[in-house]
Amino acid sequence: MKTFKLISMQLADEDALVDIEMEDGLIINKEDDKGTWLVEVFTNHKYIPYFQDACDNDKEVIVQVVITKRENDPAAFLTKVCCIKKLQNNASILLTGKLTKPKSDYPEKLLEYLLDKGYKGDELLSEFKDKIITRPKILQPKKV
Template identity: 90%
Template sequence: MKTFKLISMQLADDDALVDIEMEDGLIINKEDEKGTWLVEVFADHKYIPFFQDACDTDKEIIVHVVITKRENDPAAFLTKVCCVKKLKTHASILLTGKLTKPKSDYPEKLLEYLLDKGYKGEELLTEFKKKIIARPQILQPKNV
């Protein structure tokens, strides 16, 4: 098994990505024959109802995670929620899943976002280069 630091996590909801405000997290490649990964995220209590409902209904969730360094490309996982525990200041959310191909990649979403904001020509290129490295949230967050 290999363990990695979880830098960020987003839920893929239709064509939008929803940032999960997290305190900390890790991701484990179990290196088993099924290609199983475990994701544990320590997030705000406000996420408990969403993840508990997904756990209770055995709903599959696509999450995009950035591992180790913020500059890394997000990896998409098809997951199910195993466990949601309310801790004193945060919630521990444990997911299990498999690596999957994302519905759309980050550069495409970033370009669409910048075009929607009215960037053109050289200004578009400059903003794209700056933001592709910084990887800011590119879509307005939805309530989870």
């Protein structure tokens, strides 16, 4: 098994991504023959309903996470909620799942976003080079 630091998490909610504000988190590659990963996030109680519905109804949840360093590409996982523990100040959410292929990759989304913003020519190239490194969130996340 290999364990990695979870840097950020977003939950896919219909056509938008919901930023999950984290206190801490980790992700474990179980390195089993099924390709199973475990994701644990420590977050605010206000995010429990997002995961509780999936847990109660045995629904799959798509999460997008960044592992180890903010500059890394986000990875999408198809998960199920295993456990929700309400702690005094936070909640611990444990998910199990498999790595999935994203519908489209970050560079394509970034380029589309910059074109929609009206960038052209050298200005487009400059913005693309900057943002491909800094990796700002290009989808407008829902605020909770």
